[in-house]
Amino acid sequence: MRSLTAIAGAGLLAAAAFVLFVPVWNTPPVTSEEVAFPVNTQFVPVATRYALNKPPPPLPAAAQGGPAATAVYKNVRVLTDVSAAEFMRLQYAITAWVSPKQGCAFCHEGTNWASDAKPQKAVTRIMLQMTRHLNADWSNHVAPAGMTCYTCHRGQPVPGQSWFPDAPEPGHMMAGDEDNWQESGDTVRKFFPDDGFAEYFLDDQPIAVISTASIHNGTIGSWPEANRIYEMMMQMSDGIGVNCGYCHQSRAFQDWNQSSPYRWNSWWAIRMTRDLNRHFLLPIADILPQSRTLEHENRIPVIPARMSGPQTGEGLVVCATCHFGLPQPLNGANMLKDYPGLSRADAPQIDPNGHPDVAAPPPR
Amino acid sequence: MARFHTLYTSIEVAAPFEMPPLPPLSRPGGHVLLGPRHSVWLGRLGETQLGPTHMGILAIVSLLCGFIAIEIIGLNMWASVDWNLLRFIKMLPFLALEPPSAKQGLSILPPLHDGGWWLLAGFFLTASILLWWARMYSRAVALGMGTHVAWAFASAIWLYLVLGFFRPILVGSWSEAVPFGIVPHLNWTATFSVRYGNLFYNPFHMLSIVFLYGSTMLFTMHAGTILSTQRYGSERETREIVDPGSASERGSLFWRWTMGFNANFDSIHKWAYWFALLTTLTGGIGILMTGTVVDNWYLWGVEHGIAADYTPLQQIPAHVPPGALDVKAPHLGGVTASGDTVP
Incomplete structure (x- = not known):
């Protein structure tokens, strides 16, 4: 009996030591913050998130006037509406934001600046078009801060919070189509599967699964759909560092009348993300499959067996790609005002009454 | 003391x-x-x-079935991390054995990799639980006891069967059932509530919560009364039921002094028993009615006077006004973007 007690005691101590020392713990105090409307609190290590969202200082302004970029440089296709000085300033900025280690040679072939030999250059053109399109046509989501290359890239050629669909995973003899749970993160939500993202961030799958009738009438969405929407919404929640109540009323998630105005912002964001992924990110994957290794990860890897190798393929945009865990990327810093070339000169004014085709609230 | x-x-x-x-x-x-x-x-x-x-034979077969169920669940989870033991331990909170996909409907022989293992695990787990119930019942009878414990256990089994068996059959798909797994079943629960318009407006869910919290309250009230009158003989609790002594009378007077009314040494056990038993009984009814009778409990609550019918706030129009979102979120401080004070 005495030896049994000793064995049981040793086992308990070993289990306690395992729980205490093996997982990565956040050292208290874990600070949280209220992001109003209505009051709702997100328990995350906010200090880490603010540290991730510091904008770099702007480059010195370019000289006013001077010849156009197209007059000085050869093979200028996208930045046709800026001066040569602003054009060169932007080249330096992009290098610092996207390829600080690789330098100009990341996109350019030697000193033959006009050459299109490197696929990275074609990718950069698409990215510039995307940025200008975003700032000009998606102001209902990105205004007034706008976005720049740095919003996503943060000094990495492949943005660290990109979503890579279908991360390579070997098949199994027993379990078949299990969900693709992530294996690292500082919040539980970061572990949630990304299997449903393609339906909502690439395709136009409606995000509506809650019945608008009280009594069962056979119109409610399917269970797997509800599950996918939950995971996608949790990605959004974690990606921008808020809880459900930031946009929704928990008593009636579906009711726009009881939602906060931020829900509109997110509504636009989902449409914007689909636009970016379809029209800019997928074409890039054709030109230059992207690869990400764990050095790009801002999270602490737990056991990166499946994810330790490079992930290649289509790096796509989700909420966290720009937001890095805060309601406003870079905590709302307006970097765009320092780089006018990153928006189109002919940006259309948004129609304040042009509204989405959401089902009207039920009559009362 | x-x-x-x-x-x-x-x-x-x-x-x-x-x-x-x-x-x-x-x-x-x-x-x-x-x-x-x-x-x-x-x-x-x-x-x-x-x-x-x-x-006895019931216990042996029950443990065997339970072992098979745990093996199926555990090996499926282990397979999902490529049989890597370290990843299995670290990812254990997130690993799952999922029910069949929606396209399998109520098929009792779906492919093993598409819910077949889930059905097998569910079968053996259910067999194990039911055999264990029969064992509880037969042992109570063998001792000449009442079968109260078995029936309270049956109430918990009712909720278990509603979640994984009766309700999926009523809605026509195994995919509606709960997955095996720690975080996966919590996600299932959260999604379930959101999908059906917030389960807190489900009156049977309300009853279940009342009985659950009531159970814990009665439990500590009773245990506290017995412990605090132990020096007057309350450890002979059952004797005091038929022959109230100083412990019983002091305990009862304590509750009459503090709240005017008391259970007695007999009835407190019936209270506790029924509160505990009704927790899962009412909860099971509430789950069974969700998605079969009622699809949106909040709207049901509005129709039946449980929830308020919130008329649209003037400050939050259905169409967002231009410029409404130009305000930095963390500094909103109770004032909407358009300058109106939130009531």
Whole structure:
């Protein structure tokens, strides 16, 4: 009996030591913050998130006037509406934001600046078009801060919070189509599967699964759909560092009348993300499959067996790609005002009454 | 006095084993007994005598079925991390054995990789639980006891069967059932509530919560009363039911003094029993009605006067006004973007 007690005691101590020392713990105090409307609190290590969202200082302004970029440089296709000085300033900025280690040679072939030999250059053109399109046509989501290359890239050629669909995973003899749970993160939500993202961030799958009738009438969405929407919404929640109540009323998630105005912002964001992924990110994957290794990860890897190798393929945009865990990327810093070339000169004014085709609230 | 305030038992009785006179397994209606042995440390919490654990045919088959179910679940989870033991331990909170996909409907023979293993695990787990129930029942009868414990257990089994068996059958798909797994089943629960318009407006869910929290309250009220009157003989609690003594009278008077009314030494056990039993009974009814009778409990609550019908706020129009979102979120401070004060 005495030896049994000793064995049981040793086992308990070993289990306690395992729980205490093996997982990565956040050292208290874990600070949280209220992001109003209505009051709702997100328990995350906010200090880490603010540290991730510091904008770099702007480059010195370019000289006013001077010849156009197209007059000085050869093979200028996208930045046709800026001066040569602003054009060169932007080249330096992009290098610092996207390829600080690789330098100009990341996109350019030697000193033959006009050459299109490197696929990275074609990718950069698409990215510039995307940025200008975003700032000009998606102001209902990105205004007034706008976005720049740095919003996503943060000094990495492949943005660290990109979503890579279908991360390579070997098949199994027993379990078949299990969900693709992530294996690292500082919040539980970061572990949630990304299997449903393609339906909502690439395709136009409606995000509506809650019945608008009280009594069962056979119109409610399917269970797997509800599950996918939950995971996608949790990605959004974690990606921008808020809880459900930031946009929704928990008593009636579906009711726009009881939602906060931020829900509109997110509504636009989902449409914007689909636009970016379809029209800019997928074409890039054709030109230059992207690869990400764990050095790009801002999270602490737990056991990166499946994810330790490079992930290649289509790096796509989700909420966290720009937001890095805060309601406003870079905590709302307006970097765009320092780089006018990153928006189109002919940006259309948004129609304040042009509204989405959401089902009207039920009559009362 | 201090010994009534600690978790640990300070008086341990050293005595010969108490052994029931039972026939061995080789005879009809026979049994295997595990133990008995003495444990000083277990005696700190309960009896020093460990066992004899009764192992009849029901118990043996039940444990076997339970073992098979746990094996199926565990091996599927292990397979999902490529049989890597370290990843299995670290990812255990997130690993799952999922029910069949929606396209399998109520098929009882879906492919193993698409819910077949889930059905097998569910079958063996259910068999194990039902056999264990039968064991509880038959042991109570063998001892000449009432079968109260078995019926309280049956109430919990009811909720389990509603979640994984009755409700999926009523809605026509196994995919609606709960996955095996720690975080996956929590996600299932959260999604379930959101999908059906917030389960807190489900009156049977409300009842279930009342009985759950009521159970814990009654439990501590009763235990506190007994412990606090122990010096007057309340440890002879059952004797006091038919022959109220000082402990019973003091305990009862305490509650009449503090809240005007008291259960007695008999009825408090019925209260506690029914509160506990009704927790899962009402909860099961609430789950069974969700998605079969009612699809949106909040709207149901509005129609039946449970929830308020919130008319649209002027400050939050259905169409967002231009410029409404130009305000930095963390600094909103109770004022909407358009400058109106939130009521």
